[in-house]
Amino acid sequence: MPQTPAILVEDLRFRWRSDLPEVLHIPALQVARGERIFIHGASGSGKSTLLSLLAGVNPPSGGEVQVLGEALGRLSGARRDRFRSDHIGFVFQLFNLIPYLSVLENVTLPCRFSHRRRHQALQSGNSLDAEAMRLLQHLDMADDALIHRPVTELSVGQQQRVATARALIGAPEIIIADEPTSALDSDMRQAFLRLLFQECGATGSTLLFVSHDRQLEPMFERHVALHEINRPQAAH
């Protein structure tokens, strides 16, 4: 059976309100499964908007987004939410963690909302906590002293690794990273990316990495500049 692409975008249009100008018009974008793609865009170029469309948080004003062969526009709001929690893991720029949960609770959080990811996390034969520990170990975060510290006391780099473990738990097919390295220094960035690649490789996840920072571009196998694929109609 031929595999559907991870992401397929056709004639995608988006405006915040019908009386506002179009902010996004992407005629075509395809991301294959397992691909690691770097999407570059300056601040305010619509990166976050694109991600929210790909994740099905906002419905497009026109065109279609298919994720893993599923046309998001045809799903109800609740189904889109479920689809997202089952298949997509997120890492954001900063303050990714819920301050009142422990490190392990933060990592296993998606399993509270997605049966599929819970099921997949448990398939390894581990308990949820053990699976979280395994991921944290891969990210050099399995230190007992770190695990039991309140998440607000972790360094930014440590927080990002916890957030990454959370995105990876239950092996979602797609990982979306929205400027996850912007708060890290250059050395940390490279190390962080290597860890991210390694984990995506291990689960076969597709990685969508969005950033305004072109320094990281060479580490990816495919680069897309948002301003090249996005052709919004001029405001009138």
Next chain:
Amino acid sequence: MAILSLAWKSLLNRRYTAALIVLSIALSVTLLLGVERVRVESRNSFANTISGTDLVVGARSGAINLLLYSVFRIGDATNNISWKSYRHFAENPQVAWTIPISLGDSHKGFRVLGTNGDYFRHYRYAHKRQLAFQQGRPFEGVYQAVLGYDVARKLHYRIGQKIVIAHGAGMTSFTLHKDKPFEVVGILAPTGTPVDRTVHIPLQGIEAIHKDWVSGRQVAGLHISAQQALKMDLTPKLITAFMVGLKSRIATFRVQREINEYRKEPLLAILPGVALQQLWDLMGIAESALLLVTVLVVAVGLVGMLTAMLAGLNERRREMAILRSVGARPGHILLLITGESLLLSLLGMALGLLLLYGGLLLAQSHVESYYGLYLPLGLPSPREWLMLGLVAAAGLLIGLIPGYRAYRYSLADGMSIRI
């Protein structure tokens, strides 16, 4: 359930604010239930003032007036009734017992009640409880007195002590029946009713001290000593009222009509239970006002919670965005915030109950000895459960306000975090 455990952890994270909210709800719930309990118990104790008496009979006036002076010793009778009429109805074949009472004198602010031994045999209060003696016995001689519990306690009287009755019901009276002192022979156990504040003497005693008095004044030049009075006929000519117990309650209305239609003297017979209810209804407005105030206090407590939750909401938009990104639906966010306020209300109610019972335990004996009000420690009554249920429902409804706002935020914000 997952989302409620998140709500719980989120509250623990903000435990100081949460504790203050819980405390304010708890205090308001304590006040609400405390007022309710005092209200119910004072109503019970009010209704318990007289029990087992089928009719109260006095001169024709108003039902409440008759009840007030005959049972509560408040106010005065407009008129007396004749001993003849009393005897007429006391001998009615339907009547099991009667208690004649004669009021009008006092002792140091406490009312003096003239009666006979039937009072101690037949008078009942609070679910047909009989009067009990803490010390001593009922009076037998003319110049003997039995004191209510409060009278003896406040005036430090003992058995064997002599007391002087004052003419009239005022707190200070200058006309004393000094020549005919009464010996205390009995002190009653506390009842929580006006009996505790009454000095009981025999009807003959009342008659004896007024032998040399005519229309409220001592007759000049006439002096009859205590010993002389004993030799005279001390059958009273007038009494203030009498209480009636019937052989069968079925006859109540018939006997009542007979008394009310008695041709030889205008009399009024009332059913004490009905008159008590009427009297209580008069006080019902104050009662409702008090309840309204406590309901408002609960509302203030809940509005405090609303304020705190709305104020904290903006700071928590990031938290909600993260939850959305890991798969929480907007409905989950609504449940998270509303669940928090429900948890706060429930905790507040639990603590409020704890404070209530703690307070009752501490205040119980004090309130009973000073106000004659017994506050039971029993489980919440159905009405109290209903109140608690309403507080919980109000907490939930109020939680829907920040819950709905958070829901709207999470729909608008999605996962983008604009802070």
